[in-house]
Structures are given as structure tokens and as C-alpha cells.
Amino acid sequence: MSVLEKAFTSPVGRKVAAKAGLAEPPRLRRGRTYPSGPIVLAALGDSTLGADTLTLLGRPYEAPVLDSGDDPVPGYGDRIGALVVDATALTRVDQLEQLRAVLRPAVRGLEGAGRIILLGRPGTGDWEQRSVARALDGIDRTVAKELRKGATSNLVRVAEGAGPEQLASTLDFVLQGRSAFVDGQTWQVEPADEVAPHSQRPLDGRVIVVTGAARGIGAAIARTLARDGATIVAVDIPAAGESLAAVANEVAGTALQLDITAPDAGARIAAHVAARAEGIHGIVHNAGITRDKMLANTDAARWASVLEVNLVSQMRINEVLLDPSVDGGLLSGGRIVGVASTSGLAGNKGQTNYAASKAGVAGLVQAMAPDLAARGITVNAVAPGFIETDMTARIPFVQREVFRRSNSLSQGGRPVDVAETIGYLLDPASQGVTGQVVRVCGQNLVGA
Amino acid sequence: MNHDVVVVGGNRTPFAKSGGPLREASNHDLLTSALDGLVARYGLAGTRVGEVAAGAVLKHPRDFNLTREAVLSSALAPETPACDLQQACATGLETTMYIANKIALGQLTHGIAAGTDTASDAPISVSDPLRRILLQASAARSAKARLAAFAKLRPSHLAPLAPRVEEPRTGLSMGEHQALTTERWQVTREEQDEIAVSSHRHLAAAWESGFFDDLVTPYLGLAKDAILRPETSMEALAKLRPVFGGDNGTMTAGNSTALSDGAAAVLLADAAWAKEQGLPALARIVDAEVAAVDHPTGADLLLAPVAATGRILARQGLSIADMDLVEIHEAFASTVAATLKAWQDEDYCTSVGLDGAIGTIDRDHLNVTGSSLATGHPFAATGARLVPTLAKLLHERGPGSRGLISVCAAGGQGLVVLLEAV
Structure with missing residues (x-):
């Protein structure tokens, strides 16, 4: 924490900030709770x-x-x-x-x-x-x-x-x-057949694969889905295996160390599941990387690596898991959830490659949804805005504070907010929700 | 055996040279990490496993219940029982057989065998005079008496005693013993360096191909084996000075295993139970044989596995040619070379009670993903590293593939295990 940030978050700093118009952001209501009033x-x-x-x-x-x-x-x-x-x-x-x-x-x-x-x-x-x-x-x-x-x-x-x-x-x-x-x-x-009845533990007995599950938003997704009953297959790169194992053990799921860009990534996910369960009920393509540079400084390697991890790998994995002949693939009535970004929908300076990949995810789910409707498979994406993670904690303090407040709720979101939205899309009762991109951004001021 | 015992899979920490990236970890930490990675891979969090058996060769007195304490620190249910075992460098293989035998007898449906060692956190003890002074001081009833006790203290008393890696009956270190074997079996420097280069090349290729993605979990920020030198060459190894066998010796730091830190664990289960639970099965544990030689009267200290190999093959009605893959623990490159020579030596084999020479194997089927020279050798962990590694390799070759693991140990002992892919 910088000196400036320490001063700003101290009791005196808070008072000064409040006088200057930077009031404490409102407390949001979270979890499976209803409003207290009628x-x-x-x-x-x-x-x-x-x-x-x-x-x-x-x-x-x-x-x-x-x-x-x-x-x-x-x-x-x-x-x-x-x-x-x-x-x-x-x-x-x-x-x-x-x-x-x-x-x-x-x-x-x-x-x-x-x-x-x-x-x-x-x-x-x-x-x-x-x-x-x-x-x-x-x-x-x-x-x-x-x-x-x-x-x-x-x-x-x-x-x-x-x-x-x-x-x-x-x-x-x-x-x-x-x-x-x-x-x-x-x-x-949309209208849909075979909608599961509404439940407060909707993912009971459902096998959900979460990529990028070792930390940040991915770990929150694993925890939130496990709370709703899911059996988690937590996937992350081998180098992140130590925290991946901790997350998998916390949610009593399994850890699968895997580089999603490997050509056989889809087959390895299917093989991991095939031994243990009938198949996959849902996959959350959360893994992603940034390689930020202004376009004027973006070389082919930076361009390719981001598109490969954030977009191409999930297309390749989907192809394998959607093949009905693959043991351990995505079951009928299954769910695919992508993670887009407001950077992709609105554009963000220094993130051409990232924006391409994340807008690409939005396009992908919209394209896949109608084609998979006959199998009862829904395909959706969430588009997080500014979320408080280790990644955003590295943004310089003043810039971070500006990002935080640039939305209607005057604060950054939490990883669990993204996770809850994903949980809603994975819900078997959400059969009528497909081809949608739901932003989790507190109504960020930028973006369509 | 009544029940088929299968290797479900394994997990280990990356291995590192002592004093290296894992130096801050105790045996308890290392073992807990290896267990937690295994638990995560197979979804065992919060479940009661039948039994966990593990051990360490260099062990602090405070770790008298090392395995049980590690279980309590792990994600396993606290109702999981545990015990400590020790058979020097064969510990990880002996714990495997302890659990496997219980499963075979129907006493367990599943269990975890493991081993850990840290040469960074070896138990350092105090000198005998210092121990006596401390005892006297603690028994003293007055400050004066306590001062009197401490007055006897001399600087030399304060030098810590590191554990000695030498044979109590011969006073020779393991390397010195192996140097005698190296000379007796006329193992050349070149043969040894070739084995070392091949170990590094094979291990590097295995890492490159993602082979260890489901066998290793990173620990303390270390994601890969730290001793591995993918770029090593005969030329580079040729420059090293001998460390055992005198000035004309052929054993160097490059063709001897380094003192290492690390832990490994393997999940074993009754085959039918594993299937019921939706757990994978890589290979069946077919048999095991332990042997010892009379090294105090001059037998080769590290060649005990030769007798064990001959006996287990005879008992199973198999020959060495029936083995698709063989793992010979690389205590020293010359141990592997001497073992292979001994296998072919009619006189030696009959001298240890076998009917004849064991024979030979294609080098392409030996230590195909590298062994202890490149990987490292945290003593008790090596057996629990080898079992899942070979089980996975055999499984990839297809059902019925057979493999043998040969591990030598201090005290002139050797343990051999047979696996068959399912």
C-alpha cells in the first residue's frame, strides 16, 4: 500500500475525503438474501x-x-x-x-x-x-x-x-x-422446454469445470458454485498448482493442472471427468491473461498469446466437450459460460489484444447459443467491470480509485459478484437464458 | 493376495538440492504439501482415508509422529489414521508395500503411502559434553550450581553435530562404499556420465511434454525439479573432479545424487473399490521382494536389489525380458551400471543364491523419464516418486504392460516391486 493510499484510507483521510465529496461507497447486499422491505x-x-x-x-x-x-x-x-x-x-x-x-x-x-x-x-x-x-x-x-x-x-x-x-x-x-x-x-x-424447478441449491450433484480457478475471480467462482452444491473440477496451469490444490480442497472438488492452450486440453478435461462422473454439466471459461501495451507497441507475440489463452483455447475445448462421442464431455442440458469484459465491450486504452479476445467471447456465445439450443445447452457470458482482485490491486492507487468510482455504485465489484452471476447462468432453472452477455460492472460509465 | 491393489495416482513436491528453494520447509511441511496435492487431485478433501503410511530418513525427535501430524495439517479428515515407517532410501517403497499388503488382505479399501526428506532441515544434535552440561544445569537447584555447570562450557562443545551419512559398521560413507563397487565392477567414468546425461535429458523431455502435470504440485513457488540441468553434456560432466574413490576416482558430483529436499505420496486402492468410487487405476501392484547383503564383510553395499530382482522374477515365473519398463534408482550412476553388470554376471547371481544370471534389458526401457540423478533424491520420498511414475508410464503403454522398480538402501538392503498396467 502506498503512503498516499494509507493516508487516504486512514480515519482522518476518510473524513477529509468525505468533505471533498468522496463519500464512503454504499454497502451492497450480497448472497442469497432478499430485500428487507416489501x-x-x-x-x-x-x-x-x-x-x-x-x-x-x-x-x-x-x-x-x-x-x-x-x-x-x-x-x-x-x-x-x-x-x-x-x-x-x-x-x-x-x-x-x-x-x-x-x-x-x-x-x-x-x-x-x-x-x-x-x-x-x-x-x-x-x-x-x-x-x-x-x-x-x-x-x-x-x-x-x-x-x-x-x-x-x-x-x-x-x-x-x-x-x-x-x-x-x-x-x-x-x-x-x-x-x-x-x-x-x-x-x-426465452421460451424453453424442461426448465428445472427453482431451488436455493440449484447445482446439487452437478459437475462444473472452472478454468483459472487457482486465484481471484476463478477461486471465488469455485467457492460460490460449491456453496450451491456443485462438484468442482478446478483447472489452472501447472505452475499455479499449489493454490489450485488449496482451492480444490477447500471446496472438496478435484484439481486438474492443465495448460488450456495445450492441443489435448479438452480431451484431458473429459478424461478427468469420465472416470469420476457421467459427464460435465457446465464449464466456466474463466482463465485469461493480459499483455497490455498501446497498439503502437503491440507485437505479434503479445497479440497471439492473449487471443490464444482468452479465446482460441476455449473454442478448442468446447469443440471436444461438445462432441457427443467423447466420454466425460458436456451433457445435454449443459451450460457453457464465458467471461468477457467491459474492456471488450467498450474498448480500453492499451488493451487492443485483450479487447479483441473478450469481445470475441461475447460474439462466440451469441453465435453458439442458437446452434446448441436443440441439445438444451445454454451458452452465455458475464462481462466484469472493475473487480477488486490481486490483478487490479496492482493498478496505481489514484487510477484505481478513479476506476472504482466510475460506476453507479461508486465502488469496485468483488470476485463473488462475478461468481454469483455465473452461478445464475449455470442454474438448471435458467434454461431460457442463452446467448446473453450480462455485465457485472455496477453500471460502469464506459461501455454500451 | 485376495484383493487386487491398484495405483490410483500420485503426487509429489518438486525436488530441490538441500539449501535450495525448499530449505525453509520441514519434513512436516513437505509431507503435508505432498498429501494436500494428492487429496486435491483425487477429490479426497474431508474424507477419511483408510491409513496413511510415511517416513523420513533424517528425522527430528519432535517428529516422532510425523505422518499423523501431517495428516492433521492436511485437508484429509482428522479421523484418518497414520503411522511412520523407515527403511532408509527404500522407505517410500516400503510404505507403498505396507499399505498395498493391507489392501490385499482386505484390511483397507484404500490408503496413502508417502515419504519425505529434507537435508536442509536435518536434525542437528549437540556434542556429548554440551549435552552433559545442559543436563547438569537443568538439574541444578541453585543459580550458583547452574553457573558452575555452565562454567565447564568450552567453545568446542558448541559445534553442532550433523547427521553422518555413513555405515555404522564400516565407517565408510555410502559414496565410499559405492567407489569400491565402481572399481570392483570396472564401471568407467564415461559409463557413469552417460547415465547422468541421459537422466537429465529424459527428465527434461518429460517435463516438456507435460508428463508431470498430474504427478507434481508446485510448492513454495517452485514449480519444477530444481536439480534438473537440461543442457548438461558429457563435456560439461567430464570437467568435474572426482568426489569419491580418491584422485583417480570416477564418481563426481555430476554422476552422484545430490542431497535433496522433497516429499512424494501415492494413492493405493482396492481395484474394485476404486472402480466403485470413480477413481482411475493406472497399474496393479503385483509383488514385492526385499533382500540384504553382508556388506560389513565386503559385499557391495548397494547391490542388494539384484538378489531381490532374481527372487521376485523367479516367484512370478517371469524373466527380465518380460519387463516393458524398468526403474533402477540412481543412487549413483555407477549403482545403475553395476546393477546392470551384476544382472548379467552368472557368478555373482549364483553367489547371492539365484539359479543363474538375470539377464539384460534394452537401455531404452530403463529410467525413461529420468531418475534420481536429475530429479533429486530426498531419501524416503524416492520410492513414492517411482511408483506413480512407473504406473503412469505402464498405463500409457497399455493394459498388461509390466514394470519393475529396484531401489537400494543403506545397510546393504534392497527392495524390488513389480507393477502391471490395468
């Missing part, structure tokens, strides 16, 4: 999707307070924990007023780390309908920026034909502390 459901139009899904989740809900349009604004009395707006029936611009009328009292009465959750439709139908669908996105992003004290807003687009069974895992994830660092995001739920 959940309010506002069904706009005649949709029952939101109500049915909350009922399926066993979460009671209350009726919304509506704003008349004038001052004073009617209040909720006590703070509310969450507002779920079922806006799936909205098709006209003038109906957006109904949304304003439920949002205005709610944003004023929302508890710290509370939730605004908008349920909309994908952009289909006539010109106005598609415009309205996009307008919800603008509302969500803006509400997310205005909310304070660690509260978040997210928009879930529910495609026609997807019902409460398909939506349940997503709504539960967003309501719970698991989505702490997911803010201002929009993603989609």
Missing part, C-alpha cells in the same frame, strides 16, 4: 407474468402507490425493498406515463441496496412498439444512475411464450444480493 409489484396493463413469477418464487408482494402527476408525491410510509414493474403489456409511448407514475414514488421510497426490476418485451411488432421496447432500456439505465445507496435497476426482456417457469431464476437472481454489482443492465429470457 416487494411491490406494478402490473401495467393486463399481464400476470410478474405476479405469477413472484408467486412461483413464494415471494409475497404489495400493490404500488401511484403518482398523480403533481406535488406532493404520495409516499410508501416505510421503505420498500423492491419494485417489480411488469411492463410486458406496454406497446404505446403514451403508456410509458404509467411507468413514470409507479417509478416516481418508488425511487423516493426504496431502501438501500433495494431493487427496481423492469419486465419488458424484446423489440418486436410495429414501429412504435419497438420504439417503446427500446425506451424501457433508456429508462432502466437512467433510473440505475439516479438510484443511491447501492440500489440497482435492471431490465429483463421476456420473449413471448416464456412464462413464470422460465423467468423465475432470473427474477430471483435480480431480487437477491447475488446481483449486487449488476446494475443498469438489460438481458433476455
Whole structure:
């Protein structure tokens, strides 16, 4: 820790910083916890999707307070924990007023780390309908920026034909502390067959391979998935074997020392699993490297190594694991989760190679998803923003503090925030979520 | 044997020269690390393993229950029992047979055999006069009496006594004994240096190919064997001065094993149980034979495995030609050379009670991933390094492949184990 950082984090430094406008960031709610205040459901139009899904989740809900349009604004009395707006029936611009009328009292009465959750439709139908669908996105992003004290807003687009069974895992994830660092995001739920019932220990008995599991985000992924019942196969390069073994032993999984760029990496993962289990229920391609340089100084080796580790190796591994003739491969109904990055989605100075690989991951999952739908395999990615890890701890303090605060939650995310989002995507109940890239960035100011 | 015993797999720390990268680790630390890596590889965390047997040759008195204490420090369930065994350099092989025999008899479904040694943290003892002074001082009832005891202390009393690696009955170090064998069997410098170069080349190639990815777990930041010199050559070795056998000796630091730090462990199981548990099986432990020679009256100290090899092959109705791979522990390059010569020597073989010469093997089938010269030789760990290494090699060659491990030990002893791939 530098002298400057020590001074800044000392009690006196904190007071000075607070006076200068750098207040302590809000405490986020984490884990499998619900808001402490009541959940309010506002069904706009005649949709029952939101109500049915909350009922399926066993979460009671209350009726919304509506704003008349004038001052004073009617209040909720006590703070509310969450507002779920079922806006799936909205098709006209003038109906957006109904949304304003439920949002205005709610944003004023929302508890710290509370939730605004908008349920909309994908952009289909006539010109106005598609415009309205996009307008919800603008509302969500803006509400997310205005909310304070660690509260978040997210928009879930529910495609026609997807019902409460398909939506349940997503709504539960967003309501719970698991989505702490997911803010201002929009993603989609599709119709799907054979959706597993909702569970608080959804990965029981499921074999999940996690690459890059020896430290940082990968280790948090292993721990979080093990908490949810998964049997972890922890993979990392042989040189990281000591910490890999510690992680594997902590989660009572197995360690597989393996360079994922080896030509036989996929076959070795399959062979490791084949002896022990029927096959793989999910793989998390978390392993990644950075070789940062401005493009003007990026040589072919820097370029190739990052693309090889971050993108090509997982394509090669997927190919093997998706071959139905391979023992120990990915089972039907399995899950593939990639790890993209906001650097890839938004671009980041000095990271052309990294951005190429991470945007490539986003493209890859979107491309694979429809092709694997027939086998019940979902393919998604998370895109972390600034996460507090050993890697980001090496960024100089002032720059790091700027990165931390450049999002709607005014803080860096934790590895567990990425892990929880991955856990949600791996959930057998998330069958309707595929081809999605969910950012875990606290609504970072940069990026699409 | 009633139950088939299989080698599930193994794990070891990288090995290093004493005083090197692992110098801060005690036997307890090294053994715990080897166990934890094995536990992680086979998903044994929090489970009760039937029994863990391990040992160390250089052992502190405080480590009287070394293995049990390491188990308690490891990720294994604390209900896992353990015991310490010791048979000098054959310790890791003897612990293997102890566990294997219990499994064969149906007393265990599975167990871990291991060995560890650190020459960096060897037990240093105090001189006899200092010991007497300390005892006297501690028994003293007054400060004056205590002072009187310490007044007898002389600087020379303070020199620590390092453990001596010499045979108590001959006063010769192991290297000096091997120098006699080297001369008797007319092993040339060139033969020895060739064995050393081949050991380094083979080990380097094995590391390069990823062979050790599932046999070694890094420790204290060391990811690879630190003694390994991939670039070593006959020319480089030829420059070294002899260290044993006088000025005209042929044994150098390059063709003798270095004092080393490291630990190794092997997971053994009943074949049927392993299958039930979804654990892999590399090779079956077929048989073992231990032998000793009368070195105080002049027998070659490190050639005891020759008799053991002849006896085990005879008992199994096999010949040395039936072995697809052979591991002869490289205590010294000349030990390997003399062993191979002895195998072919009718007179020697009959003199140790065999029916005739054992025969010869293709050098391409000997120590194919290198042995102790390049890897290092933490005494008690070597056997537990060899078993999973050979088991994996045999498994790669296919079911039915046979292999033999020959390990010499201090006291004129030798232990030989037969494996067969499943």
C-alpha cells in the first residue's frame, strides 16, 4: 500500500475525503438474501407474468402507490425493498406515463441496496412498439444512475411464450444480493422446454469445470458454485498448482493442472471427468491473461498469446466437450459460460489484444447459443467491470480509485459478484437464458 | 493376495538440492504439501482415508509422529489414521508395500503411502559434553550450581553435530562404499556420465511434454525439479573432479545424487473399490521382494536389489525380458551400471543364491523419464516418486504392460516391486 493510499484510507483521510465529496461507497447486499422491505409489484396493463413469477418464487408482494402527476408525491410510509414493474403489456409511448407514475414514488421510497426490476418485451411488432421496447432500456439505465445507496435497476426482456417457469431464476437472481454489482443492465429470457424447478441449491450433484480457478475471480467462482452444491473440477496451469490444490480442497472438488492452450486440453478435461462422473454439466471459461501495451507497441507475440489463452483455447475445448462421442464431455442440458469484459465491450486504452479476445467471447456465445439450443445447452457470458482482485490491486492507487468510482455504485465489484452471476447462468432453472452477455460492472460509465 | 491393489495416482513436491528453494520447509511441511496435492487431485478433501503410511530418513525427535501430524495439517479428515515407517532410501517403497499388503488382505479399501526428506532441515544434535552440561544445569537447584555447570562450557562443545551419512559398521560413507563397487565392477567414468546425461535429458523431455502435470504440485513457488540441468553434456560432466574413490576416482558430483529436499505420496486402492468410487487405476501392484547383503564383510553395499530382482522374477515365473519398463534408482550412476553388470554376471547371481544370471534389458526401457540423478533424491520420498511414475508410464503403454522398480538402501538392503498396467 502506498503512503498516499494509507493516508487516504486512514480515519482522518476518510473524513477529509468525505468533505471533498468522496463519500464512503454504499454497502451492497450480497448472497442469497432478499430485500428487507416489501416487494411491490406494478402490473401495467393486463399481464400476470410478474405476479405469477413472484408467486412461483413464494415471494409475497404489495400493490404500488401511484403518482398523480403533481406535488406532493404520495409516499410508501416505510421503505420498500423492491419494485417489480411488469411492463410486458406496454406497446404505446403514451403508456410509458404509467411507468413514470409507479417509478416516481418508488425511487423516493426504496431502501438501500433495494431493487427496481423492469419486465419488458424484446423489440418486436410495429414501429412504435419497438420504439417503446427500446425506451424501457433508456429508462432502466437512467433510473440505475439516479438510484443511491447501492440500489440497482435492471431490465429483463421476456420473449413471448416464456412464462413464470422460465423467468423465475432470473427474477430471483435480480431480487437477491447475488446481483449486487449488476446494475443498469438489460438481458433476455426465452421460451424453453424442461426448465428445472427453482431451488436455493440449484447445482446439487452437478459437475462444473472452472478454468483459472487457482486465484481471484476463478477461486471465488469455485467457492460460490460449491456453496450451491456443485462438484468442482478446478483447472489452472501447472505452475499455479499449489493454490489450485488449496482451492480444490477447500471446496472438496478435484484439481486438474492443465495448460488450456495445450492441443489435448479438452480431451484431458473429459478424461478427468469420465472416470469420476457421467459427464460435465457446465464449464466456466474463466482463465485469461493480459499483455497490455498501446497498439503502437503491440507485437505479434503479445497479440497471439492473449487471443490464444482468452479465446482460441476455449473454442478448442468446447469443440471436444461438445462432441457427443467423447466420454466425460458436456451433457445435454449443459451450460457453457464465458467471461468477457467491459474492456471488450467498450474498448480500453492499451488493451487492443485483450479487447479483441473478450469481445470475441461475447460474439462466440451469441453465435453458439442458437446452434446448441436443440441439445438444451445454454451458452452465455458475464462481462466484469472493475473487480477488486490481486490483478487490479496492482493498478496505481489514484487510477484505481478513479476506476472504482466510475460506476453507479461508486465502488469496485468483488470476485463473488462475478461468481454469483455465473452461478445464475449455470442454474438448471435458467434454461431460457442463452446467448446473453450480462455485465457485472455496477453500471460502469464506459461501455454500451 | 485376495484383493487386487491398484495405483490410483500420485503426487509429489518438486525436488530441490538441500539449501535450495525448499530449505525453509520441514519434513512436516513437505509431507503435508505432498498429501494436500494428492487429496486435491483425487477429490479426497474431508474424507477419511483408510491409513496413511510415511517416513523420513533424517528425522527430528519432535517428529516422532510425523505422518499423523501431517495428516492433521492436511485437508484429509482428522479421523484418518497414520503411522511412520523407515527403511532408509527404500522407505517410500516400503510404505507403498505396507499399505498395498493391507489392501490385499482386505484390511483397507484404500490408503496413502508417502515419504519425505529434507537435508536442509536435518536434525542437528549437540556434542556429548554440551549435552552433559545442559543436563547438569537443568538439574541444578541453585543459580550458583547452574553457573558452575555452565562454567565447564568450552567453545568446542558448541559445534553442532550433523547427521553422518555413513555405515555404522564400516565407517565408510555410502559414496565410499559405492567407489569400491565402481572399481570392483570396472564401471568407467564415461559409463557413469552417460547415465547422468541421459537422466537429465529424459527428465527434461518429460517435463516438456507435460508428463508431470498430474504427478507434481508446485510448492513454495517452485514449480519444477530444481536439480534438473537440461543442457548438461558429457563435456560439461567430464570437467568435474572426482568426489569419491580418491584422485583417480570416477564418481563426481555430476554422476552422484545430490542431497535433496522433497516429499512424494501415492494413492493405493482396492481395484474394485476404486472402480466403485470413480477413481482411475493406472497399474496393479503385483509383488514385492526385499533382500540384504553382508556388506560389513565386503559385499557391495548397494547391490542388494539384484538378489531381490532374481527372487521376485523367479516367484512370478517371469524373466527380465518380460519387463516393458524398468526403474533402477540412481543412487549413483555407477549403482545403475553395476546393477546392470551384476544382472548379467552368472557368478555373482549364483553367489547371492539365484539359479543363474538375470539377464539384460534394452537401455531404452530403463529410467525413461529420468531418475534420481536429475530429479533429486530426498531419501524416503524416492520410492513414492517411482511408483506413480512407473504406473503412469505402464498405463500409457497399455493394459498388461509390466514394470519393475529396484531401489537400494543403506545397510546393504534392497527392495524390488513389480507393477502391471490395468
